Each structure stands twice: as C-alpha cells, then as structure tokens.
Amino acid sequence: MRFKTLALVAALFAAASAPAQTKAPLKAEVIHWWTSGGESAAVKTLADAYRAAGGEWQDTAIALGEQARSVAINRIVGGKAPTAAQFNTTKQFYDIVDQGLLNNVDEVAIRDGWDKFLPEVVLNVIRIKGHYYAAPVNIHMPAWAWTSKAAFRRAGIKDDPKTMDELFAALDKLKAAGLVPLAHGGQGWQDNTVFTFVLSNVGGRDLYLKVFKDRDPAAIKSDAFKNVLLTFKRLHNYVDKGSPGRNWNDATAMIITGRAGIQIMGDWAKGEFSLAKQEAGKDYGCIAGFGPKSLYVIQGDVMVFPRSNDPKVVAAQKLLAKVITDPVTQVAFNEKKGSVPIRTDVDASKMDMCAQMGLAILKDKSRQIGNGESYIAPDQNGALQDVISNYWNRDIPVEKVQRDVLAALRD
Amino acid sequence: MKALLRRVTPWTALLPLAITVLVGYFGAALWSLFISMTSSRTFPSTNFVGLEQYERLFDNERWQLALHNLAIYGLLFIVACMVIGFLLAVFIDQKVRGEGLLRVAFLYPYAMSFVATGLVWQWVLNPDSGLQNAMQHLGWKDFTFDWIIDQDMAIYTIVIASVWQASGLVMALMLAGLRSIDEEIWKAARLDGVPVWRVYLSIVLPMLGATLATVFVLLSTAVVKAFDVVIAMTQGGPGTASDLPAKFIMDHLFGRANLGLASAGAMVLLLTVLIIVAPLLYARSRRKEART
Numbered sequence: 001m002r003f004k005t006l007a008l009v010a011a012l013f014a015a016a017s018a019p020a021q022t023k024a025p026l027k028a029e030v031i032h033w034w035t036s037g038g039e040s041a042a043v044k045t046l047a048d049a050y051r052a053a054g055g056e057w058q059d060t061a062i063a064l065g066e067q068a069r070s071v072a073i074n075r076i077v078g079g080k081a082p083t084a085a086q087f088n089t090t091k092q093f094y095d096i097v098d099q100g101l102l103n104n105v106d107e108v109a110i111r112d113g114w115d116k117f118l119p120e121v122v123l124n125v126i127r128i129k130g131h132y133y134a135a136p137v138n139i140h141m142p143a144w145a146w147t148s149k150a151a152f153r154r155a156g157i158k159d160d161p162k163t164m165d166e167l168f169a170a171l172d173k174l175k176a177a178g179l180v181p182l183a184h185g186g187q188g189w190q191d192n193t194v195f196t197f198v199l200s201n202v203g204g205r206d207l208y209l210k211v212f213k214d215r216d217p218a219a220i221k222s223d224a225f226k227n228v229l230l231t232f233k234r235l236h237n238y239v240d241k242g243s244p245g246r247n248w249n250d251a252t253a254m255i256i257t258g259r260a261g262i263q264i265m266g267d268w269a270k271g272e273f274s275l276a277k278q279e280a281g282k283d284y285g286c287i288a289g290f291g292p293k294s295l296y297v298i299q300g301d302v303m304v305f306p307r308s309n310d311p312k313v314v315a316a317q318k319l320l321a322k323v324i325t326d327p328v329t330q331v332a333f334n335e336k337k338g339s340v341p342i343r344t345d346v347d348a349s350k351m352d353m354c355a356q357m358g359l360a361i362l363k364d365k366s367r368q369i370g371n372g373e374s375y376i377a378p379d380q381n382g383a384l385q386d387v388i389s390n391y392w393n394r395d396i397p398v399e400k401v402q403r404d405v406l407a408a409l410r411d
Numbered sequence: 412m413k414a415l416l417r418r419v420t421p422w423t424a425l426l427p428l429a430i431t432v433l434v435g436y437f438g439a440a441l442w443s444l445f446i447s448m449t450s451s452r453t454f455p456s457t458n459f460v461g462l463e464q465y466e467r468l469f470d471n472e473r474w475q476l477a478l479h480n481l482a483i484y485g486l487l488f489i490v491a492c493m494v495i496g497f498l499l500a501v502f503i504d505q506k507v508r509g510e511g512l513l514r515v516a517f518l519y520p521y522a523m524s525f526v527a528t529g530l531v532w533q534w535v536l537n538p539d540s541g542l543q544n545a546m547q548h549l550g551w552k553d554f555t556f557d558w559i560i561d562q563d564m565a566i567y568t569i570v571i572a573s574v575w576q577a578s579g580l581v582m583a584l585m586l587a588g589l590r591s592i593d594e595e596i597w598k599a600a601r602l603d604g605v606p607v608w609r610v611y612l613s614i615v616l617p618m619l620g621a622t623l624a625t626v627f628v629l630l631s632t633a634v635v636k637a638f639d640v641v642i643a644m645t646q647g648g649p650g651t652a653s654d655l656p657a658k659f660i661m662d663h664l665f666g667r668a669n670l671g672l673a674s675a676g677a678m679v680l681l682l683t684v685l686i687i688v689a690p691l692l693y694a695r696s697r698r699k700e701a702r703t
Contacts, residue, residue: 188651244560244645245560381667383471
C-alpha cells in the first residue's frame, strides 16, 4: 500500500515535470517600482501578456523609483542582473549604456518598425548611436491641470479655463469664494511640475527646447523666459499655507472634496479620482494645455535589458520587448496605469476622456515634446529643481533666478 | 611558549574586528576620497579631475546652505540636549518618588526611530492639522506656530524634534555619572554649608568630565548623520530651507547619479567631524598619559 502511494506520487511528479523539461518557458525577472494599487494592477497586465506569449514572469517589485533603480544598477554591476529593469524615459540609463552593460533590442525594434509608430521624443531617448537600448512602456504627461467641478460651481465659474489669463481669472474667483485656489504640494518635484506647465504653456515650443535641449544662455536670459518665471511665481499667490511638504495625492484629495479648485499634476492623478469613484468631465475636468498648439510633455517608463550572452536570457528579453510594445498590451496596461500608450495606432475607444484627449494631441508631431529630464542629465535636472523650488518658496530677484538656472544647466 | 601563546591569543581574537575596521572603515574612507577626485557619475570611474568636484561643491548654493544649517542644527542640538539632559538628571537625582517611571518616560523617545519622531512632530507642527489648529479651536484665535512651513524657521523645528528625542539618552548617561559620585563629597559640602546648586555647578559638573565628553561625541555623530528626521519632517523644504549635508549627499549619490560630487561632500563632512572630535580625543589621551 505504502509503496503504491509512493509510486503514484513519483509518477505524478514525473508527469508534471516532463513537459517542463521538453519546453522550458522563457523566464524573465523584471525589476520595477509599480507598487501602488493601480500600478500593481497595471503591471499584472504585462505579466499576463508575457505569460500568454509563452514566458514565465518573475516579479521583483521595489517601492520608490530611486530605490528600484539603484538595486537594478547594483545587480547589473554585481553580475546578477535581472532580465529587464524599469527606468524613466530619460537619460537615467545612459551611463549604463556607456559602460556597455545593456543588450540592445535592435532586432525587435527593426522587425516591428518602432521608428514608424514611436513618438520622436521617445525614440531620441531610447535610440543611442543607432541602437535601441530600451522598450518604452507608457507615456505620462506630467503637466496636466485638474479642476474640481464642485469648487468651480461654488465659485461661479462655468467652464474650464482655456487660456493662461482665464486660468488666473478662475484662480481669483476661487480665492474670492474662500476656497483654496491652487492645490499644491510644496515638494521640489511638484514645484518643478508647475514650472514645466508654465514653461510649456507660456513659453511655447521654441523657448522650451532652447532652454532644455540647447541650454542656450541667450534664451535663459531673455525677457520671454523672465516672463515664464514671473508667471510661475505669480501662481504661488494662490496656494494655501499648509502647502509646503504636502504629498501630491493629498493635494489631489483637496480637488476631489472640492476644497480646492485646480491642481497641476501628472496624469497619474487620475488613479486618485477613480479610486474616489469620480468621473472625468462630470466630477473633475482635465486640461492638457491651452490653445490648439499646446504641447504634450512626454515622460514615462521604459524597460532596459542588462547585458547577457545566455541565449535563453536574450530570447526572453526580445520576447519582453515585443510583448510590452504590442498594441493590445499597451491599451490594457495604460488603461490601468492612467498613462497613454506609446503608439497612437491603437484602439483608444475604451480609454477615458482625458486619455483620448491626450492621444489626439499626441498624434500631432509638432506638439510632442520631452520632459526636461529627457534632455538634461539627472544632476542638472536636480540642480534646476533646487533653483526652481527655491524661487517658488523665497523672494528672489528674477534676474538672479535666470543666472541660477544657467548655472544649474551647465556641464 | 605558553607566555607567547598568551600574548598572541588576544590579538588573534581581535583580528576580525581589526580587519573590519581597516577594510570597512579606513578602506571605504580612502575609496570615497579617491572617487571624490574623479568625474564618476552613476559608476565609479578612474578619470582623475583633481579638486574640481570640491570647487563645484563649494560653488553650490544648496551645499552652502546645508553646511550653514548643519552649524545651526549642531550647535543648538548639542547645547540643548546637554542642558536639558543634565537638568533632567539632576531632577531625578533628588530622590523623587516614582523615579523608575520618570526615567522610562524621559528615555522613551530615544527608543523611537528618527523617522517616527519626525513624522509625529510633522503632524504636531503642521499648521493646518496640528498644534496651531488645535489652539485656535480652543479659543486662542491669534495663536500661530507655523515654523515648519517658514523658510527661515524650518531648521529650528528639526532641532526641537531631535532634542525631544535625544535628551532622554543624555539624561540616562548623566544620571549614571551623578550616581557614581561619592556620597562623602555631598556630606562634606553640606558640612561646609555650600548651596546645592553650587555643588552641582562647581564640584559635580567638573567631575563628570568623562561623561560629558562621551555625550558630546555621541551627539556630534548624531548631528553629522542627521538625515531621516529631515526626510520625515520637511524633506529638506520648504524649497531647500532645511537641507542638511547628509541629505545633499544622498540625493547626489542615487537620484542625481553623481558619485563624484556626493563623495566630495562626504569627505568634507568627515573632515568636519575630525576637526571637532580630534582635539577632544587628543586632550583625553594627553590626560591619560599624565595620569600614568
């Protein structure tokens, strides 16, 4: 009897392991920092798609981008690299490329024709000296303005503002109605987000590129840029006293409850609205920018593929790159994440109103522009953020700020 | 043979520690010194650039502010902790009732991590939800205490939280010192009619020299490594108003991928510690020599 059971167990084991031996699924360990509720739901769609394509997804989620990136870098240097690791669509991973520590995915990129459907800005980040070193996952736009319909009603404002002047008029009305006009979290990166919003909407495309891409001293010292800085500082009059140090989602909560009128924040804020069961167009409004030529600032995430010569790993990396950029995966992932797909040739009918608005803008090449960090190095971006945040918080002559910006952006 | 073995054994036992100190501490410090003179970014590089990183560092307004804040924070924190800690110890030394309970109460904050301390104080000091709000609701309409969102005062809120956390430890150390003082001295002073406060100030305090030095060194290291309390309370803000060197270094080490500049900052910090602590250690070793 005992022997029989043993034999049965052994047989079962053999049966279970047999198919695995003949055709092992391509195992991929992926490091990422998508850990919040909505984010995990989003990353699950990637894992499911990869599994459906015959792979085995091993999830290594590490909270906080900075933390996850330093773990990835340490493991790459230490020789225990994951199959893929998340980075932002910025120059963050350029040093790793320089050290020759990444595999490229040229084969997939050329076969699938990435050049045809990826926005120029994204291509310029992932394509280095003709090689494709990362697979883009999503596009976030950091500089949306979100409005609270309830607060607007109380302040007697009918429509969402359509120009910068209307924005200030709305802020004045909100203030007069005793509400917090601008819900803002006074942390460096959030100050920087407001600055990006003003630079793209007041400065426009040319100035934006001259400042970030060319780091042109003449442009930074120009009156146009001075005007951008002054407009940015003017917005500070509309925040409440509790603003310094506030987290972005607490500021979004002020919009949700109708305590505040407007927040300038990335499209990840949509996650908060949907958690609170609010609907775009009904409970809250979204403004991608002012005017028919407003810019769509492109930020987002990519997967990079650490160097390996193991054919199984390389095959897994190629499969990942293909699955991630696939149109169906793209819609499924970005719906959950609150971002928009990296390609505009997808069926967007199922996505929410704001995402559809964003995709429509994204279709116009002249309106695509990179986030500051896609043009400048991480430490330049950090130095710029310090300058901007200081200006937001302190009374500093605008001419000095112009000089400081110039100093922050030098090599 | 036996004598030799007896002499070698302690050294052998200390060897692992010695290696750890040499490699882990001195080795790491030398490595940082080397990196601080290269143009390292995300990865360590060997491209030697001399003192360029140090020039950039001292050109950097945020670094200057961080050093300035360190001086304010360090001075106030150490002085306040020592004064409050000493007074608490003297108070408990009066053979008060419920001494055990009081000792635990005063020492308890130290059992809390700096992050938790910072968070609690951030809530207390937040003008929208904390103390100010509570006082205004209680009827003091003009009560304002909004240092934490004030550019010029934010650093002092960090001092408050840190002092609250660390004075209990100072008290415990000082109390141990006070208890080690011979009863005879007290009796003699009483016979001579010396007032109690005078005994503490002129006799007991000088006798606590070694304890004071220990407390000073402990508090100094806490100052230099202060990082988590800033992160939890203000994240260096508003703007960069409450920035400290450790936070500057951490920011540049990882998020801003500038190993070279971060290492230069770390070396400056190490140098500062040595300048403060070295004379003290020197004086102590001199005294020890004089005694033997």
